[in-house]
Amino acid sequence: MGERRNVGITESLLPGFNSITEKKIFAAFVAEVLLSFIIMFSILDYTSVLSSIAGVISLLAVVVIAVLIVQPFITYTVISAYYKKIKKKKSRQLPEVYLKLISVMILQIIIVAAPLLAIFSGMWVFFTLYGNTLLSGFGGGLFTIFVIALGIVLSVFLEIKLIFSFQELIIKNKGVWDSIRYSYRGTKNKFWKLVWFAFIFGILAVIVNTAINYVFGYNGSQAPTILVYASIFIESVIDSYISISLLVGITDYFIKALN
Numbered sequence: 001m002g003e004r005r006n007v008g009i010t011e012s013l014l015p016g017f018n019s020i021t022e023k024k025i026f027a028a029f030v031a032e033v034l035l036s037f038i039i040m041f042s043i044l045d046y047t048s049v050l051s052s053i054a055g056v057i058s059l060l061a062v063v064v065i066a067v068l069i070v071q072p073f074i075t076y077t078v079i080s081a082y083y084k085k086i087k088k089k090k091s092r093q094l095p096e097v098y099l100k101l102i103s104v105m106i107l108q109i110i111i112v113a114a115p116l117l118a119i120f121s122g123m124w125v126f127f128t129l130y131g132n133t134l135l136s137g138f139g140g141g142l143f144t145i146f147v148i149a150l151g152i153v154l155s156v157f158l159e160i161k162l163i164f165s166f167q168e169l170i171i172k173n174k175g176v177w178d179s180i181r182y183s184y185r186g187t188k189n190k191f192w193k194l195v196w197f198a199f200i201f202g203i204l205a206v207i208v209n210t211a212i213n214y215v216f217g218y219n220g221s222q223a224p225t226i227l228v229y230a231s232i233f234i235e236s237v238i239d240s241y242i243s244i245s246l247l248v249g250i251t252d253y254f255i256k257a258l259n
Contacts (some may be wrong), residue, residue: 002120011256013200016083016249020241024081025248028074032240035070040232072101078247079170086255091170103176104165111162111180115154148191160194161187167254190257197253201246209240 021026042062073094080091122256123144164183168174187194 012197012249012253015252016247017244019082019085019248020244022081022085024077024142025244028077028081029240029244031070031074031077032244033073033236035066036236036240037233039066040236041229067105068102071105072098074244075105075166076101076170078244079166079251081170082251083255084250086252092173100164100176100179104169104179107176107180108159108162108165112155112159115158116148116151119151123147156195160191160198161251163187163194163198164180164254167251168210171251171254186254186257194250194253197249198246201242201249205239205242208242209235 019027039062042059076094076097080094083089083091161184162180164186165179168182168186169176169179172179172182
């Protein structure tokens with residue numbers, strides 16, 4: 001892996017927000033909007049969805065299709081289009097990396113979720129063997145909160161450390177495991193910059209979504225109405241814009257941090 005120079009993370013904020021007008025990136029944005037809307041629409045009345053096996057299977061089918069078909073296309077299109085725009089070079093073609101993209105996505109999910117899964121599994125075993133008497137009361141509640149918070153922190157840490165995985169795969173032509181490994185190494189001395197970068201986009205998404213739900217009065221459990229559909233669509237558009245902007249910004253930072 002080449003040397004990485006010190007680049008301010010704020011340099012990549014504006015490119016992230018401004019690149020949506022690029023044709024291929026805009027196509028990826030539209031696909032992201034449709035994907036987000038379909039997923040949110042499929043769990044609109046989540047009580048009925050989760051109350052039957054057919055509902056759970058249909059929801060899982062939507063998620064699987066999203067991961068295996070649409071999301072790799074979106075991720076590849078955004079990264080490759082922006083790389084070509086900045087460096088005037090072509091990256092690997094989608095057929096070459098399609099299965100590897102899926103593999104990296106699945107590995108990321110497993111690695112990031114591992115701390116929380118381990119903690120909740122451990123707590124379940126503990127409660128099964130000893131009941132909840134040992135962790136009852138104020139002290140037990142604080143300990144439980146601390147353990148769960150620790151799992152969340154570890155998951156966020158791993159998510160940030162793997163943030164360059166797709167760029168390593170598509171731009172640097174790394175393999176699946178090398179993409180994960182080089183991303184982990186490549187974020188060294190840049191971790192807090194990347195945390196700040198992700199924090200900005202995350203807070204922006206929370207504020208906007210809260211405002212939309214407040215305006216439309218949508219709490220996630222109403223019966224479908226025109227206002228509910230409008231709320232879901234607007235939220236899908238804004239969430240997708242933030243998501244694509246974050247991916248472009250991370251790609252811009254990745255490119256600028258290379259000599």
